[in-house]
Amino acid sequence: MNYNWNWGVLLDDPYLMWMYTGFGWTCLVAICAWVIAFTLGSIIGVMRTLDNGIARGIGTVYVEIFRNIPLLVQMFLWYFVFPELLPKDWGHFVKRGIPLPEFWTAVVCLGTYTAARVAEQVRSGIGAIRNDQRNAAIAIGLTSVQVYRYVLLPVGFRIIIPPLTSDFLGVFKNSSLGLTIGVLELTAQSRQITEYTFQGFEAFTVATVLYCLVTFTVMTLMQKIEGRTRIPGMLSLGAK
Amino acid sequence: MFKKLLLGMAAIAVAAGTTPAFAQNSPTLAKIKAAGTISMGHREASVPFSYMDKDGKPIGYSIDICMLFINEVKKELNIPDLKIKYVPVTSQTRIPLLANGTIDIECGSTTNNLTRAKQIDYLPVTFITGTKILLKKDSSIKGIEDMNGKTVGLSLGTTNEKAFKAAAAELKIDVKYVMVKDHPQGMLNLESGRTDAYSTDDVLLYGLASTSKDPASWKVVGKFLSYDPYGIMVPRNDSEFRLIGTRTIADLMRSGELEKIYDKWFNPGPTNINMPISSDLKKAFEIQALPH
Numbered sequence: 414m415n416y417n418w419n420w421g422v423l424l425d426d427p428y429l430m431w432m433y434t435g436f437g438w439t440c441l442v443a444i445c446a447w448v449i450a451f452t453l454g455s456i457i458g459v460m461r462t463l464d465n466g467i468a469r470g471i472g473t474v475y476v477e478i479f480r481n482i483p484l485l486v487q488m489f490l491w492y493f494v495f496p497e498l499l500p501k502d503w504g505h506f507v508k509r510g511i512p513l514p515e516f517w518t519a520v521v522c523l524g525t526y527t528a529a530r531v532a533e534q535v536r537s538g539i540g541a542i543r544n545d546q547r548n549a550a551i552a553i554g555l556t557s558v559q560v561y562r563y564v565l566l567p568v569g570f571r572i573i574i575p576p577l578t579s580d581f582l583g584v585f586k587n588s589s590l591g592l593t594i595g596v597l598e599l600t601a602q603s604r605q606i607t608e609y610t611f612q613g614f615e616a617f618t619v620a621t622v623l624y625c626l627v628t629f630t631v632m633t634l635m636q637k638i639e640g641r642t643r644i645p646g647m648l649s650l651g652a653k
Numbered sequence: 654m655f656k657k658l659l660l661g662m663a664a665i666a667v668a669a670g671t672t673p674a675f676a677q678n679s680p681t682l683a684k685i686k687a688a689g690t691i692s693m694g695h696r697e698a699s700v701p702f703s704y705m706d707k708d709g710k711p712i713g714y715s716i717d718i719c720m721l722f723i724n725e726v727k728k729e730l731n732i733p734d735l736k737i738k739y740v741p742v743t744s745q746t747r748i749p750l751l752a753n754g755t756i757d758i759e760c761g762s763t764t765n766n767l768t769r770a771k772q773i774d775y776l777p778v779t780f781i782t783g784t785k786i787l788l789k790k791d792s793s794i795k796g797i798e799d800m801n802g803k804t805v806g807l808s809l810g811t812t813n814e815k816a817f818k819a820a821a822a823e824l825k826i827d828v829k830y831v832m833v834k835d836h837p838q839g840m841l842n843l844e845s846g847r848t849d850a851y852s853t854d855d856v857l858l859y860g861l862a863s864t865s866k867d868p869a870s871w872k873v874v875g876k877f878l879s880y881d882p883y884g885i886m887v888p889r890n891d892s893e894f895r896l897i898g899t900r901t902i903a904d905l906m907r908s909g910e911l912e913k914i915y916d917k918w919f920n921p922g923p924t925n926i927n928m929p930i931s932s933d934l935k936k937a938f939e940i941q942a943l944p945h
Contacts, residue, residue: 416752416753416772417771417772493841493845496845496847497845505846508845508846508847509804509846509847514847515831515832592809592834593834595809595831595832595833595834597832601809601832604745604809604810605809605810607745607748607749607810608744608745608809608810608811608814609768609815610768611748611768611769611771611772613748613749614749
């Protein structure tokens with residue numbers, strides 16, 4: 414390979430700052446999207462386990478739509494097509510009126526996409542609890558809300574901590590697709606540095622290390638949380 | 654690892670006893686000979702330099718020049734059936750892909766500048782342009798000085814991005830930027846009203862306008878914000894390979910063939926871009942037409 418290595422360039426002004434702000438945007442996009450994904454995903458996931466056929470139907474349609482369209486396509490649909498479907502003034506507001514339109518588009522797109530995945534985890538988490546528990550809860554006179562609040566969800570969420578961790582890491586890494594609609598996150602900044610200095614291999618190496626650091630930290634943290642919240646003798650957790 | 658592979662290929666070629674002396678000095682030629690294939694990087698929407706025709710084949714001004722260059726390579730290596738592998742590149746990928754050997758030559762619309770020359774080499778300048786601004790015809794903006802508070806689209810990783818931001822900073826005006834990944838996306842943003850303007854090389858702006866749904870509704874304004882001489886990119890530290898290219902292009906310039914190729918694509922050109930050759934470019938052709 415015919416390449417002049419120069420690691421020092423990353424410490425120069427303004428490239429260090431670019432990496433730093435890029436990393437900041439990546440984290441911000443991922444966290445905001447995760448808030449949407451977790452909230453919406455939990456609701457949709459619960460809907461898919463209800464007795465009410467309409468609620469189950471809505472949940473299924475949501476999951477099938479958002480899980481089956483490639484994320485990159487969704488990103489473009491939200492950015493280019495969605496504003497055109499709105500009334501003219503609203504579309505203009507989405508495109509120009511809100512502060513940071515690219516950022517919010519990326520957050521909403523990633524959030525709704527990941528919500529479909531979270532919904533499936535929540536559904537399978539609840540499905541993994543033996544039906545006796547639900548029946549017992551109903552038998553002692555709990556309402557539907559109480560059955561979920563006190564019996565099913567506390568156990569269900571514990572079961573799905575490992576797959577939820579993967580989904581969070583997924584959001585974090587998928588946030589790099591934001592660059593296709595102009596969010597200057599970590600990957601976009603690495604590209605930017607590449608174009609200004611032509612030292613692309615250095616910039617992307619640092620970006621890779623940063624991504625790995627975050628995913629490793631999150632994984633360690635979630636393992637701790639999983640251990641702390643474990644209920645002895647409960648379902649799959651009893652195996653250890 | 655890649656270097657070793659190349660050396661290995663070169664060694665095999667030498668051992669076979671069929672390799673002329675230059676292949677020992679030129680890793681690119683040795684690689685092309687060993688593979689029987691040359692990898693050509695091209696753009697997908699740099700009209701009319703390097704873009705896709707209706708059948709998905711790369712065509713354009715730069716592609717025509719590259720094809721003549723590849724013909725010379727064929728003669729030099731004595732491989733008449735040398736295969737061409739087309740690799741689409743973007744403004745972000747073109748330099749890394751050339752530096753790591755994925756492509757042997759880049760035929761697009763790349764500005765020849767000194768920072769880039771640290772990683773790759775250029776063939777002689779075959780086009781001269783600069784940064785301008787594309788707007789809706791009814792816009793009152795006359796140049797960058799009227800852009801205060803407006804939104805402009807810029808293609809991530811282009812010399813135009815640098816030039817526009819530097820000019821805005823110098824004028825101390827506050828412009829909102831929307832970064833796009835390629836020219837069609839910049840045009841889409843402009844058409845959908847997400848941005849007020851799109852800024853890149855003026856020839857590309859004329860190209861975008863001429864291929865848009867309503868070519869008459871656009872105008873290109875302002876003075877040049879940068880000087881952008883285009884060149885075909887080749888790998889660095891390979892003067893044997895580069896010499897073939899320099900010779901090919903000098904021959905084309907001397908014989909007047911290059912001006913004919915220019916007219917084919919620009920005057921008026923397949924997309925009706927209608928840009929007669931400028932006196933600067935004509936002069937550049939004359940100056941670079943080195944004798945044998």
